[in-house]
Amino acid sequence: MIETNVLTITQLEHRYGGVTVLAVPFFELARGRHALLLGPSGCGKSTLLHLLGAILTAQAGRIEIDGVDLAALAPRAADDWRGRHVGLLPQQLALVSSLCVRDNVLLPAYAAGLPADEQRAQALLAGLGLADKAHAMPHQLSGGQRQRVAIARAMYTQPRLLLADEPTANLDDRACATVVALLARQARDANASLLIASHDARLVAALPGAAVLRLPARGELPCAA
Numbered sequence: 001m002i003e004t005n006v007l008t009i010t011q012l013e014h015r016y017g018g019v020t021v022l023a024v025p026f027f028e029l030a031r032g033r034h035a036l037l038l039g040p041s042g043c044g045k046s047t048l049l050h051l052l053g054a055i056l057t058a059q060a061g062r063i064e065i066d067g068v069d070l071a072a073l074a075p076r077a078a079d080d081w082r083g084r085h086v087g088l089l090p091q092q093l094a095l096v097s098s099l100c101v102r103d104n105v106l107l108p109a110y111a112a113g114l115p116a117d118e119q120r121a122q123a124l125l126a127g128l129g130l131a132d133k134a135h136a137m138p139h140q141l142s143g144g145q146r147q148r149v150a151i152a153r154a155m156y157t158q159p160r161l162l163l164a165d166e167p168t169a170n171l172d173d174r175a176c177a178t179v180v181a182l183l184a185r186q187a188r189d190a191n192a193s194l195l196i197a198s199h200d201a202r203l204v205a206a207l208p209g210a211a212v213l214r215l216p217a218r219g220e221l222p223c224a225a
């Protein structure tokens with residue numbers, strides 16, 4: 001069987017205000033594999049996740065995901081593509097404090113103007129050990145529970161890519177392994193690829209078999225100002 005890539009990056013560059021903050025000459029990820037985007041603070045990990053989620057558009061180079069060239073998507077098409085294919089677990093979780101847990105999980109449906117599938121939200125919450133928290137407010141949850149709500153929200157649309165930004169920051173070794181195993185299980189159950197951006201070197205052991213993209217510190221970029 002021919003192995004196809006879920007992701008191919010070529011000659012990618014991103015600049016803010018004329019300053020190059022990210023350069024990835026080449027990276028490919030075979031279908032069914034996960035990836036770690038590793039590097040020190042400020043090297044461009046969040047920027048790369050936002051490029052992969054078509055939230056940002058690169059100034060140079062190409063990102064191809066499941067055969068789609070992200071730069072070729074018009075803004076509306078990018079929103080639509082993201083809504084159907086990408087689950088994003090942001091570093092700050094970004095739960096809406098005025099909405100209960102269930103409505104936070106349903107946010108992708110509200111955002112896309114789609115009917116809310118409450119059974120799916122409940123099933124996701126149950127799978128993450130939060131069956132009894134559907135009507136709780138975010139401030140009534142522990143940090144770990146809030147993170148699991150954000151994971152449920154990211155998985156709501158059955159994405160092909162699950163992008164997680166620093167999901168293990170400030171966690172001890174045991175919690176780190178638990179969270180990574182949880183994310184990997186969610187990705188496997190959804191037949192999705194998990195991409196984790198982090199400065200946390202423990203992830204190499206926590207996610208064995210993952211492809212690793214190491215981003216250099218900014219001062220080491222060939223074009224860094």
Ligand SMILES: Nc1ncnc2c1ncn2[C@@H]1O[C@H](COP(=O)(O)OP(=O)(O)OP(=O)(O)O)[C@@H](O)[C@H]1O
Nearest residue numbers: 016017021040041042043044045046047048199218
């Ligand atoms: N909107 C923006 N405008 C200008 N510069 C930005 C913007 N967003 C990020 N940067 C800069 O781009 C560089 C990369 O930022 P990014 O957040 O992608 O790094 P990171 O590796 O995720 O960092 P950290 O690990 O600290 O979260 C940093 O120098 C940052 O200051």
